[in-house]
Amino acid sequence: MQQRIPVKQALAGGELTGGTITVMGWVRTNRAGKAVSFIELNDGSCLKGLQVVYTAESLSNYDEVSRVLTGACLSVTGQLAPSEGKGQSVELKAYTVQLVGDCDATFPLQKKRHSFEYLRTIAHLRPRTNTFGAVFRVRSVLAYAIHRFFNERGFVWVHTPIITGSDCEGAGEMFRVSTLSPTDPPRTEGGEVDWAQDFFGRQTNLTVSGQLSGEMFALALGNIYTFGPTFRAENSNTTRHASEFWMIEPEMAFHDLADNARLAQDFLQFIIRHVLDHCPEDMAFFDQWVKPGIVARLEALTTTPFETIPYTEAVRLLQQSGQAFQYPVSWGIDLQTEHERWLTETHVGRPVFVIDYPKEIKAFYMRQNDDGRTVAAMDLLVPGVGEIIGGSQREERHDRLLARINEMGLHEQDYWWYLESRRFGSAPHAGFGLGFERAIMYITGMENIRDVVPFPRTPDNCEF
RNA sequence: UCCUGAGUAGCUCAAUCGGUAGAGCGGGUGGCUGUUAACCACUAGGUUGGGGGUUCAAGUCCCUCCUCAGGAGCCA
Structure with missing residues (x-):
């Protein structure tokens, strides 16, 4: 794949500032305006996301990008520049935004605080x-x-x-480890389960x-x-x-x-x-x-x-x-x-x-x-x-x-x-x-x- | 396993004594010259956890089941 810069590294700026970089990550929020629009992109490399700035003039697929919802996966290439707004030191002025993996409105995570209890029910998405x-x-x-x-x-x-x-x-209490049939295990003459015939020749458990x-x-x-x-x-x-x-x-x-x-x-x-x-x-x-x-x-x-x-x-x-x-x-x-x-x-x-x-x-x-x-x-x-x-x-x-x-x-x-x-x-x-x-x-x-x-x-x- | 509590829109919650189920966020549409959980307007969205009962009337009361949470025990 194309070389990507982790958001953490991009946010640190340094020598990267002013250059062209590609970041890949997931949309936390997309704020579309008439003249200029913003996406906060997070890739898990750190807590903060990188602000992506895009306009109708800068992107050939502006309509598609402006409709992207929270959760979608994007690859963004652009110039890492000192931010023109408040709240972040650098931002990415997008040249191209590629929709890597779209995300529809049923995405369970929203731009608000969820209860931990609810998030446990979506453990596959809570990271x-x-x-x-x-x-x-x-x-x-x-x-x-x-x-x-x-x-x-x-x-x-x-x-x-x-x-x-x-x-x-x-x-x-221990969890049993066994390859014996749970419904029809081998039995001793006395009718007990014959653990000697189990995989290890004895009863075994998880530590x-x-x-x-x-x-x-x-x-x-x-x-x-x-x-x-x-x-x-x-x-x-x-x-x-x-x-x-x-x-x-x-x-x-x-x-x-x-x-x-x-x-x-x-x-x-x-x-x-x-x-x-x-x-x-x-x-x-x-x-x-x-x-x-x-x-x-x-x-x-x-x-x-x-x-x-x-x-x-x-x-x-x-x-x-x-x-x-x-x-x-x-x-x-x-x-x-x-x-x-x-x-x-x-x-x-x-x-x-x-x-x-x-x-x-x-x-x-x-x-x-x-x-x-x-x-x-x-x-x-x-x-x-x-x-x-x-x-x-x-x-x-x-x-x-x-x-x-x-x-x-x-x-x-x-x-x-x-x-x-x-x-x-x-x-x-x-x-x-x-x-x-x-x-x-x-x-x-x-x-x-x-x-x-x-x-x-x-x-x-x-x-x- | 025991005790207590809670299940209402996708999410977070409201609904007085039993009397027409609501809001914010999220979604859609439109607007907006740099936003930051953006903002403004409009709009769609419900078998109130399942089943049964009482009542003219049940989200609300009773029984039962399910699920989840908190506390206890056990421990790390």
Whole structure:
């Protein structure tokens, strides 16, 4: 195709000003006047569009172009010139306008604000809106920032499997992966489905976490991280749960819980700094239209240390808060959303680590503390989103780990390779999981996870 | 899965005590010497989510189903 200049580059002007360029993109608005007419053309390279100026004299197909509606795709060649109007520094004086893809009046996106709820029903078109263009540019930049953070610190990116043979990752309901007939599967003599005849010779599922695999690599390569899709078959209907989402799980050998929290803070501060520095236009948009004050809040966050509160202390604070919680607080309970919100939004007012939870409410692999009743766990709570990071120091002592597996009624044989890592040169190590979408929500101010995923999957919804 | 709320024009919404379904935007037509969510005039556009019921009369009240949203639980 003909060489095109991205709108972002055209708007920057520079050496291009005065020259002839071609831009290709989609019409946001077409204002036809008697003497001179205007089209705002957006190609997704940035938030702003390029103003195309055209007249009856300049275009052979003026009638056609003046009737073009919002949504049409155009290729415009013209002179990039300093704007004669207000509101933009440069504009494109069109020599030729080619109608690449026409768009009729039934195009669902209009020159006005739509509800996010409505836009979810047209997920195939919503990337063409300002908000979703900005969300998905930021999503991309954030993903890059994450890789850069770890890469600069010598972490190895490990591609843990998406199909897993272990039913023991313990983080929620799983989606089954099978090639057996759903209506007539092979059966054992006892009438049960004979999974031995399934594709992998056993039951398999989509992963709910790469952590256990990640630990094996941390105990070989030192510092590693995973970054990929994760699947949970929970029937969750909330603004912060999706059935398919992406997760980042660093795992570090020779790290304890304090090292873990320090890394988590450095990590969040780094990736937020990176987005603020590289997406100023999109972030200003979120600040103006989505969540006023978000930029200032993020700026402050990148320089202020996060708070750390032990669970036992958090319980005491909640009990002394004078708040009438729906769920009463006592030592041993899992903190409810209302408690977490009070801690991070009211009490601290910024991100806070809650550490050292009772072992009964946490996973088997978390390292048992010397007090005999808590484990070296940490949850990072942030205002507006809630839990954004969950992590722990892992139990590296074979006997303690085995005891805990048995105490919790789990099957030792399901964890044979995990346990072996504690027999063959075990080492202290720690890690955490960050919900990628929750990070995007926190940074953009978008309040529903369905609006930061290109085509979200949630219970009863897999359209597109 | 539980609780609450909402479905009215393509979109965003209004419609008082149950009494003739409206507006803005978008579309069409015409106008306008540089517009910026352009502006001005005219115009088309409706099985009020589906089904049933009460009533002289239902967008409005009752029953039921569907869909969506928010909250809770689970978690990231």
